[in-house]
Amino acid sequence: MGIHERKEREKEQRREEILNAAQAVFFERGLQNSTMDEIAEKAELSKGTLYLYYGSKEDLYLAVMVRGFDLLHEMCVDVIGSSGSPVEAMWNLGKSYYEFFEKHRNFFHMFYFLQSPTLHKQVSPDMMEACNAQTNKTWKLVIDLFQRGIEEGTFRKDINPIEAAVILWSSANSILIRIDNECERWKEQLNVDLVQVYFRSNALFLESMMTKDAYTSYASLLSEVQTQTP
């Protein structure tokens, strides 16, 4: 009796198809300017059907966002796997996050959504939980990396790996947001290149968290950022 399983599979496939349509529309128009009618049309379904698979427009938005978090997580795993030491990995994470920002700007934009609680009106607890689970996974990667560095003696013993992760990730993120919104403004009015600021900020934080020993041996790595300014 494989009928039940086939149905299950087909249902999952529908969910994916709807998600594909939603992703295309959200990427093009953003949350506010996308309509469920347009998503339905793109998915070649009626609007009512969308609501059989997702509870609200915002739930659908979050579901697309989770794909972005997946991608980001995968990227982090790759970077950490292909880097030597924790310090190097941390630095490479910063670089890769910038690449993610450039390459997947659409997903990055979606991530903003989580920062404004007033927008969450229609998000179901389930979907929110799924989203949190996904981000927790990635946080864990970074925290563990700090932990490893502390144990190996490259990061200071007196820092808390969780705190360090929060500080580094938050500051990196906030500067990327600023690049996204205000890059030209800073360039024109004050002749400051925010992209450079991003890398300097990362370097500064890493330096201040490293032990003296590690600092001398990794100085060349972090000085990459200086070579960008002639």
Place this chain on the structure above:
Amino acid sequence: MGIHERKEREKEQRREEILNAAQAVFFERGLQNSTMDEIAEKAELSKGTLYLYYGSKEDLYLAVMVRGFDLLHEMCVDVIGSSGSPVEAMWNLGKSYYEFFEKHRNFFHMFYFLQSPTLHKQVSPDMMEACNAQTNKTWKLVIDLFQRGIEEGTFRKDINPIEAAVILWSSANSILIRIDNECERWKEQLNVDLVQVYFRSNALFLESMMTKDAYTSYASLLSEVQTQTP
């Protein structure tokens, strides 16, 4: 012929009255859940009249936000004026920004709005310009403070004051946002107090920007943050 002036005054007063009503409603419900009808009712005017004074709901929102920026700017001026050295002032700015966050949470929430360009659909260029002018003023305060510290020899000569301001302010801001949204989650799941992280992050940054001389003389100031952890 004072009639014209009186009319001008009355018009300005109406604008203020509308702004007061809008502020009350936006504070209570946020941008998405506030309606122009409710604001009109609170202002004891018809909806149509609102549009004689403000171009859109979002313009009105920005106008309220500018009040928040005003408040913040005033606070910064006070703090800098009543602090001794640039380092001390910078540290106090961090503390005061946290107080602002706690006391004027409603304004802080409004500030998010600027980070999501997709929400700006209806903002008029004029209003946006007014908003930028206001934030530029405050940025200038912080940048000048760094400049002064560099000249006095408390901050390293090799840092760019503008970059330093961006890094410090952005990272502080992003951690406050995290406190706002996720404070309980971090406390419960990982037993981390984000408020402490906020102050540690500020201290870390300031330390890494100070000269060695300044560091030794201000160590006691920044160690405030440590005394919070038994």
Place this chain on the structure above:
DNA sequence: CTCTTATTATGACCGCCAGTCAGTTATTAC
């Protein structure tokens, strides 16, 4: 005080859209 003109205010109305639900179509079970 009266008439004309200019300014300010009104609220019914429009178009748009998220979400609903009674009804239709397709699929499975017997």
Place this chain on the structure above:
DNA sequence: GTAATAACTGACTGGCGGTCATAATAAGAG
């Protein structure tokens, strides 16, 4: 073939941002 179940549809509702013809009020002229 038929009953039962599942999947899908699209017209409809309610709510809201924004508009505009009209009304009310105030100012100026005679």
